Amino acid sequence: MKSAWTMLGLTLLAASLAAAPARAGDTAEPPPPCEVPAYLLSTENALPKVTEAVKANRPLSVLVVGSRSSTILGNEPSAYPAKLQAALKEALPSATVDLSVELQGKSTAEDTAGTLVKLVEAKKPTLVIWQTGTVDAMRAIDPDDFRAAIHDGLAALRNAGTDVVLVNLQYSPRTETMISAPPYLDNMKVVATQLEVPLFDRFAIMKQWSDAGYFDLFSTSHGVDLAKKVHACLGRALAKFVIDAAHLGPVQQN
Amino acid sequence: MSSIADPIAGSPVAEAKAEAKAKAVAASPAITLPAAGERELRLDLFRGLALWLIFIDHLPTNLLTWLTIRNYGFSDATEIFIFISGYTAAFVYGRAMLEAGFLIATARILRRVWQIYVAHVFLFTIFLAEISYVATSFENPLYTEEMGIMDFLKQPDVTIVQALLLRFRPVNMDVLPLYIVLMLFLPLILWLMKWKPDVTLGLSVVLYAVTWQFDLYLSAYPNGFWAFNPFAWQLLFVFGAWCALGGARRMSRILSSNITMWICIAYLVAAFFVTLTWYVPQLGHIVPKVIEQWMYPINKTDLDVLRFAHFLALAALTVRFLPKDWPGLKSPWLRPLILCGQHSLEIFCLGVFLAFAGHFVLAEVSGGAVLHALISVAGILIMCGMAWIISWYKHSADKGASKKGAGGNADLAGGEA
Numbered sequence: 153m154k155s156a157w158t159m160l161g162l163t164l165l166a167a168s169l170a171a172a173p174a175r176a177g178d179t180a181e182p183p184p185p186c187e188v189p190a191y192l193l194s195t196e197n198a199l200p201k202v203t204e205a206v207k208a209n210r211p212l213s214v215l216v217v218g219s220r221s222s223t224i225l226g227n228e229p230s231a232y233p234a235k236l237q238a239a240l241k242e243a244l245p246s247a248t249v250d251l252s253v254e255l256q257g258k259s260t261a262e263d264t265a266g267t268l269v270k271l272v273e274a275k276k277p278t279l280v281i282w283q284t285g286t287v288d289a290m291r292a293i294d295p296d297d298f299r300a301a302i303h304d305g306l307a308a309l310r311n312a313g314t315d316v317v318l319v320n321l322q323y324s325p326r327t328e329t330m331i332s333a334p335p336y337l338d339n340m341k342v343v344a345t346q347l348e349v350p351l352f353d354r355f356a357i358m359k360q361w362s363d364a365g366y367f368d369l370f371s372t373s374h375g376v377d378l379a380k381k382v383h384a385c386l387g388r389a390l391a392k393f394v395i396d397a398a399h400l401g402p403v404q405q406n
Numbered sequence: 407m408s409s410i411a412d413p414i415a416g417s418p419v420a421e422a423k424a425e426a427k428a429k430a431v432a433a434s435p436a437i438t439l440p441a442a443g444e445r446e447l448r449l450d451l452f453r454g455l456a457l458w459l460i461f462i463d464h465l466p467t468n469l470l471t472w473l474t475i476r477n478y479g480f481s482d483a484t485e486i487f488i489f490i491s492g493y494t495a496a497f498v499y500g501r502a503m504l505e506a507g508f509l510i511a512t513a514r515i516l517r518r519v520w521q522i523y524v525a526h527v528f529l530f531t532i533f534l535a536e537i538s539y540v541a542t543s544f545e546n547p548l549y550t551e552e553m554g555i556m557d558f559l560k561q562p563d564v565t566i567v568q569a570l571l572l573r574f575r576p577v578n579m580d581v582l583p584l585y586i587v588l589m590l591f592l593p594l595i596l597w598l599m600k601w602k603p604d605v606t607l608g609l610s611v612v613l614y615a616v617t618w619q620f621d622l623y624l625s626a627y628p629n630g631f632w633a634f635n636p637f638a639w640q641l642l643f644v645f646g647a648w649c650a651l652g653g654a655r656r657m658s659r660i661l662s663s664n665i666t667m668w669i670c671i672a673y674l675v676a677a678f679f680v681t682l683t684w685y686v687p688q689l690g691h692i693v694p695k696v697i698e699q700w701m702y703p704i705n706k707t708d709l710d711v712l713r714f715a716h717f718l719a720l721a722a723l724t725v726r727f728l729p730k731d732w733p734g735l736k737s738p739w740l741r742p743l744i745l746c747g748q749h750s751l752e753i754f755c756l757g758v759f760l761a762f763a764g765h766f767v768l769a770e771v772s773g774g775a776v777l778h779a780l781i782s783v784a785g786i787l788i789m790c791g792m793a794w795i796i797s798w799y800k801h802s803a804d805k806g807a808s809k810k811g812a813g814g815n816a817d818l819a820g821g822e823a
Contacts, residue, residue: 221552324552326544327540328765329576329762331552335707342703372545
């Protein structure tokens with residue numbers, strides 16, 4: 153509902169949003185469609201290696217590097233990396249999609265950046281999905297240091313010859329009074345723009361879902377169901393994002 | 407407000423006041439205080455506004471968030487708050503320093519610092535209660551990672567001591583520690599201002615530049631840094647003080663020039679369009695990439711020059727178009743804002759508390775946009791009600807207890823500093 157208002161405000165400001173779905177809270181009942189506004193899934197930055205590999209019918213090898221929010225403990229097959237792989241396979245039926253996950257639970261961006269080159273040398277991925285920022289925000293790392301670390305990590309990956317997609321923090325309303333996400337979100341956006349790396353805005357997307365009433369992210373439920381649903385949607389959205397960034401044709405997209 | 411700030415009049419000092427003032431002014435022509443007369447309601451008004459906006463910004467995004475100035479430019483309510491705090495502090499304690507001397511003024515400032523410190527600790531206690539509750543009731547597998555932030559609850563001994571040392575500050579509790587540090591240095595600032603205001607402002611600019619050059623900061627616990635870097639934010643506070651002590655008057659020619667006005671308008675419009683691109687990414691292309699790369703990130707921690715300039719432009723236009731004697735300032739519609747501004751410490755703390763409470767309600771009751779907006783409005787109403795009660799205490803309930811005359815100088819500057 154809130155998003156309807158937000159959208160309304162934005163539409164008034166920019167007619168270009170006219171096509172955006174301004175839906176009210178009446179979507180609570182049907183299964184979550186986890187729709188994402190187009191602007192959150194489109195990027196100006198390309199993934200040339202991915203495009204090349206798919207067009208040449210070479211296997212597409214994806215490496216997800218992330219912290220604990222890249223998995224659901226005990227339910228790895230339901231976490232977003234596995235869902236991403238499934239969605240990519242579905243969208244690119246002729247391609248082979250390999251995917252591996254490298255979890256670095258308590259590493260800051262700086263810690264991880266140092267390991268990226270070795271990882272790439274070992275696994276030779278076409279595409280690295282780098283999810284980061286949460287640990288840094290929780291430890292309140294100096295945003296300048298954080299920005300430098302992201303910059304170094306992305307540059308190293310580029311030099312190593314892979315494509316990169318950067319994934320930012322989760323939207324976590326319950327911990328909003330304790331974790332200050334904005335500086336880290338901003339810096340990731342800045343570096344991604346600078347280095348022309350596609351940024352998957354997980355925070356904005358999850359916030360959008362919460363505002364639209366698809367998911368109750370405030371929920372205190374101890375069950376794993378919500379996590380599974382959210383990850384399934386994230387995986388699908390991320391697949392769309394990758395396909396769009398790699399310009400793999402509107403045929404597969406929807 | 408006199409109960410917390412300064413009983414200047416009514417003390418033995420008051421009798422010698424006129425004489426001392428004459429002497430002091432003669433001895434230090436460097437600074438001039440505005441004539442004691444009517445209360446400067448514009449300060450109260452904008453401080454009240456800043457308090458409302460800070461409260462709204464501390465709540466999760468909602469309908470009212472779209473009314474806050476940070477959505478329309480670089481600076482936000484924090485700049486207004488710190489500037490006006492510098493202005494009123496210099497006004498109240500600057501007068502005290504001229505009339506009663508350095509020692510007395512320092513003593514009063516330190517008492518004020520103590521009050522702010524106690525308020526901060528009080529808020530921390532409430533915060534601790536809130537998150538302890540969240541930590542025990544919340545175990546969503548989606549957020550296993552984020553819940554790690556509660557780990558500090560495992561070491562309350564260290565955490566609480568660090569909080570008392572102002573090194574452990576939860577999100578949204580950064581303004582008061584900044585204020586405490588700035589006020590601690592106020593005696594020094596005023597003493598320098600008494601000597602040469604322009605040099606003092608110059609030194610402040612130098613400190614700001616050095617901070618940017620050498621990356622000075624205060625560290626926080628368990629790691630990280632202060633979210634508002636006092637070495638940088640002092641510039642706004644000192645600038646406020648400088649304006650209060652005659653700077654504003656000396657700048658009046660610049661402020662009333664049309665060139666200034668157009669520069670300010672142009673800058674504000676440009677800032678508005680840049681801000682617009684944050685919310686409407688489709689418009690991203692209107693900002694050339696070169697400018698984007700030069701401009702970002704706009705650093706709040708170190709009070710980015712772009713933010714400072716944005717505040718200056720806003721302030722310049724406000725001073726120009728909202729005269730001191732604007733009749734609207736006396737209108738009952740603006741009364742609630744002005745009352746809030748007159749009791750800023752209490753209302754600020756109340757706002758932080760209400761923001762915590764608002765988060766809590768939103769987390770417990772899943773409601774839509776209407777509930778979000780309702781919480782914001784209710785919070786503002788509570789702030790107004792509290793401000794009214796405080797001023798009632800001051801004017802009616804406490805009247806017999808304190809023999810202070812209504813003309814206490816602290817009142818004139820916009821209440822407490």
